[in-house]
Amino acid sequence: MSQSNRISGGQIDRSKTLSFRFDGKSYQGHAGDTLASALLANGVRLMGRSFKYHRPRGPLSAGSEEPNALVHLRSGARQEPNTRATVAELFDGLEARSQNAWPSLKFDALAINDRLNTFLTAGFYYKTFMWPAAFWEKLYEPIIRKAAGLGALTRQEDPDSYDKGFLHCDLLIIGAGPAGLSAALTAGRAGAQVILADEDFRMGGRLKAETLEVGGQAGADWAAAQVLELAAMPNVRLMPRTTIIGAFDHGIYGAVERVSDHLAVPMKGKVRQTLWRIYSRRAVLAGGATERPIAFENNDRPGVMLAGALRAYANRWGVAVGRKVAVFTNNDDGLRTASDLRAKGLEVRVIDARKGEEVIDTSGRLGLKSVTIRSNGKVETIACDALGVSGGWNPNVNITSHHRSRPVWEEAIAAFVPGEDGPVGLTAAGAAAGALSTHGALATGQAQAIAALADLGIAAKADALPQAEDAPVAISPKWYVAGGKGRAWIDQQNDVTLKDVKLAQQENFTSVEHLKRYTTLGMATDQGKTGNVLGLAVMAGLTGKTIPETGTTIYRPPYTPVAMGTLAGRSRGKEFKPFRLTPSHKWAEEQGAVFVEVGMWLRSQWLPKAGETHWRESVDREVLATRKSVGICDVTTLGKIDIQGTDAAAFLDKVYANNFASLAVGKCRYGLMLREDGMVYDDGTTARLGENEYVMTTTTANAVLVFRNLEYARQVLWPDMDVQLISTTEAWAQFSVAGPNARKLLEKVVDQDISDAAFPYMGAGAITVGGIRGRLFRISFSGELAYEIAVPTRYGDALVRKLMEAGREFDAIVYGTEALGVMRVEKGHVAGNELNGQSSALNMGLGKMVSKKKDSIGMVLSQREALLDPNGYRLVGVKPVHKDGKLTAGSHFLAIGAAPVIENDGGWLTSKVYSPHLGCDIALGYLKAGDQKIGTQMRAVNLLAKPVQETLVEIVSPHFFDPEGERLRG
């Protein structure tokens, strides 16, 4: 029975036959089909199951508003749940499976819910499952969760790629039906930059689904001809298969282009979908209208669909959903379906609500068999396999309410039209604006384009419009068939029925928002496109209010659901964020370094030597070798900011808490930077290279933030200061050379005299290395005699190799961030874990650095009462009383014998390392009144460890190593 329901006509390519599978069964369709049209052509009406009652369902629509015909498209890692068969473009080899049904679509065990429907009313779960208390999570909820959901993800990584892009235009036109095409032609001919986007794979909108003529030719042919003319215009960009998902501020629109979804697999290098950010100066919404159903008993059976959809399947796809058809309508558009189908030779019975006729029931569990009609008291049942329902058309106002503008009710067409206060620059045309005739679409499309361009100073002219029908909307609202005992569906996917809305009204959930939230009306994947207005109208009927009195319903982005992969684009996996590599990266790789992420940087964490099996071996070796002789470390990642200008010194005095004006040329100084709230923000050394020239270093983490704050200080706080700033972080490769033999090593490399006399402690200045310009700073983070040497970045790799070569006689080593951390803790220097944004200079034992003699950022508020508390946190050193005692960063201090309760909390260990120098774990910590507790014993307790880690510790000065700093000056 191949394509038994395929009839003549339609815009499919019958010369291209495509094979596909649904639930394992093979079928054939044609190019131009959707999965739904092809299945219907093959006589398949049953395509899905509803969410709550697992009712058998077929397509309700022929478009993106589809609530029922949802399938798993494709298989394996490409399985795509909840895919609307009505918009899935058919391709050869397409494979789809039904979802939310077990064991099979025809026999679904959970259809038991349908039998229990009288118990499963709206919100029933709020009223039960409470006793006994424990049972909710142990029993009830697990069952509910298991049953919930529609389609399934495979848990495999999505194998396809996605990307993003940016487009700019004068006029964005959303929708390529008669209104959109008319607008695009008008704007295109006027020379404006135009983007015409349409969610369908073929442009033309409803004209593709109608037999109406435009300009004396078939509407579909007219549309095709206009598309050709537009395609020839260089200033017009046609974007089929592209959905405008949302209107954002100031004319920015999000759009999803389905680049490869019409193929089995994307072509090599191509993405599956692209997220476009469209920057438009003006936009016209020509998104058409969506037909709405009428609620009557069992109006959800496969074969019952919107009348316009029935017509679309016949006219566009050459598919007769059924041979014996009934049409239930409250308006003339329904009659159009009847006449079109009759013209296709189908037998059609019209039930016109305006003549007192109505459908009161249907039969056919897996597919429509008959409808029961009541006309003026007389009840009859007629056999039929398709029923078209038309309750009128709702303009697709969705995008106009993305800025929370409320649509307004227009009695003449019994529907909501866009409100006045929609997104600035967006106007609506055609059916989306309530102009439901073809002529109305052409005319308003042209008019809105002319008006939009006039705003931009672009003159567009009104060409004569082609001849087209201009029938008035003849509708007398009918929302539901009263008096039924059974269920009449309003939101088909979520199984919200007339009874549910009645119950919500009975329990006083009468505001629209309460109605939606209590019954879940409009919360399904179709976002209420077919059900919301109907539900609202039903509530109005029940409360005896008008629809405007009852409220409106607004829509939020996205217009249709968007794949997460598309929204992420290329930012996933290793490409989530870019990598920043240090100048010594290549060399370190050769050494087999272990790298660690530090922000976006990759830094050497340690560099194992042959035979080292545990990271501690490498780190201990690096520390001991440095302290014994000399070690080298790439410190390029530290922020460097070049500060020049005649007010540079005064500027530094403002941004640093300590004094800088007195810093001499050729010297550097440790600087402490506060936030205005008095907390320590950042630290680093700043060198004075010339009278009006400084180079500031920041922590790696804060480089960008400090630069931002310096710009703020110079532009906003002290705008007349003569200060210029530029980052030089990446311009210079900088290495720390530390250890007793640091000078000896550098003397072999640096061209100048760097003896202690020529280059004293905290000296800074220009040097050359083999004639290459460089900089030298005599500063130390490790506590050793140490320098930082810098050369232009391109020479960084060569410099590290040269340093290692020159250092061979001293057994020089390169150390990574772990050893760096060990040595700074041994010296009691604060770093990231102490600079936590919650700590003041006083907490760090640096209170005296905050000068009161000058105004600097944070100085005043650092003096607030609680921040000066003598019993506040102070930075201390921590040593286990027994050498083998283990410490953990994050452990809290408790007094000996104190119970582990918050009242006894003394503070915590901020950083912990193993000190090969001291032969035990050591740590820094913030301890309440810590400066008064030096020499005492406490417990460092980690309650997260299993078993709990309790270590008896001695509170000591944070300067574990060379407290007098003799080695620095050595």
Add this chain to the structure above:
Amino acid sequence: MIINHPILGPRDSQEFVYLGAAEMMNRPDGMSAGIEEFHEWLYHRDNPAGEHRELWYHEQGDRSWLVVTRNTLTHEISRVELARDVAKAMGRSK
């Protein structure tokens, strides 16, 4: 959002970093003002529903700090100025 940069014209707000209310430009002088004055300046905001003058930094642009007048109900931007000009007009100098 689109910020109409006084020098560069319309730029996407994604290029900017937001700081907060332009009230924060009135930083007291630490040599004359005390804790109360600094506290009022740093912590309290008008936070209006309507026109709001606020500071944006063109970090992925020309590094200008801007004062943007934007409606917090509609996001409509009615005015954009260079913060340095505003600061100088307020009498800030060195």
Add this chain to the structure above:
Amino acid sequence: MADTLHALTALGQAAPQTRVIGPYRIEERFDVALASVASRRGREAEVASAAAAAGIPLPGPARFTAGPLYAGFWVAPEMWFVEAPFASHEDIVAVVKPIFGEAASITEQTDAWVRFDVLGTNLAALVEKLCNVDFARAADGYATRTVIEHMGCYLIRHTSGALTIYGGRSSAQSLLHALEVTAASLL
């Protein structure tokens, strides 16, 4: 006295790299020296005249101008990036500072950046997938800061078929990767 140091390009090679992907040619440039020139407060006029005399173009906002020896583009109010041949201007600050004296702050920027020149027909199609720049409608000589895959860059349009991108040197490989996959996706 130690012997001299050998340079590596931003991509970690001894010589600059070139990639040809369909109609697109991506060239790493290693032969351009770069310095920032920032006018000291109130000395804009001196800076302008000194620059003019020395043939250093200091164009207006969002503009790039090339001269016989120097080229320059605007990066911030009262600040420009100045390009010169690396061979003759390796120590570009030493050359440029005397031109401006105390009227401007000069800072070496050569190695802060990786430079890629991208050539090919229809670069607009490439740019629209990379960053928020309306390349098709931009004039030749348009220079702007922008963002490519989270990386801050400068983009200069020379012609519809030639552009320059300056990106942070440390992320040169990530930037090249972004250019490569995007170009490949357009074939």
Add this chain to the structure above:
Amino acid sequence: MRYSGFRVIAEALTGHKGWKPVWRDPAPQAEYDYIIVGGGGHGLATAYYLAKEFGQKRIAVIEKGYLGGGNVGRNTTIIRSNYLLDGNEPFYEFSLKLWEGLEQDFNYNAMVSQRGILNLIHSDAQRDAFTRRGNAMILNGADADLLDREQIRAMYPWLNFDDARFPIKGGLAQRRGGTVRHDAVAWGYARGADSRGVDLIQNCEVTGMRIENGKILGVETSRGFIGAKKVGVAVAGSSSRVMAHAGMRLPIESHVLQAFVSEGLKPLIDGVITFGAGHFYVSQSDKGGLVFGGDIDGYNTYAQRGNLPVIEDVAEGGMALMPAIGRARLLRTWGGVMDMSMDGSPFIDKTPVDGLYFNGGWCYGGFKATPASGWCFAHLMAKDAPHKVATAYRLDRFLKGKMIDEKGQGAQPNLH
């Protein structure tokens, strides 16, 4: 009427004719002992506990829109007590304990579901910070577990373990964390308050406050003046607007936080997961939707909507952490307006106006706080003394330097 399984069955068998309105729609009386401004979660909870726990009468809640229409209806439904600082942790642990008994207390199934929350760790510094936090939680009587990479792989094997830019190195888990059906919280409190005689007055906007000699006399509203002995304001998101009627400037900015839900999916994620190297957190609702969110948009706004960059940022974090959701579709977005305070922590305090009390500054942490916030605000209003777990939430804490800055970001609301 009391809800129960038996009642549901009985009603079903008799055509559901017996269900009564969940709350009345009373007209405002001339005067009340207590007026709570704001019919969101916190306001309704305050009224409920004032009546139930503190035996107070003549209480009204006035709401400018519909009940539960504020942030209680626009959040990601997460409950937890994994805070660090002394000022916060006892309060949130008290709240979590109230959640644990809430449904039986107000006889409404809000689907409190403690399936656990997991904060992922991607660096050693993060592990140190979470170790400090986890210990603080336990010291405060809460539960916390530090998990290693393999324990997390066992829980969620399909997270990105093998191709991550910022590899998962562990996580801090709180098993008692979880989610709650947010709307049901508002409805449960509303029903419980209404049944105790509290007047819930919808579509009634406060347009002014009548204050004489430093004392509050009542509020001007769109439905006329309503007198009150005590007025409590719980309108997070609009706090600055309402308190301006009392001439107060607050340490608060209003910002929008967007949240998202995917199409319904078969069970994938049991508990709540937060990504530690980007802005993304996610859980799965009982209906099957992935509920997720990230960072605030970052600019002052009162519009309940956000912009595309944040949606992209959140999706990027999601795909970086769980590449298996690439073909799941984002169904709906929404935005809630937050009171972002100067240290990221809230206020429950008296004001300089006698009889006027303030509850706000909840940032994006307000939902999980709902029960404790209501309880502590009721305590403050009934006894004129702060509840012991809410003593730090004072308006003068910045003047004294007693910030409660969990993130250590200082006085910049959009960084908290």
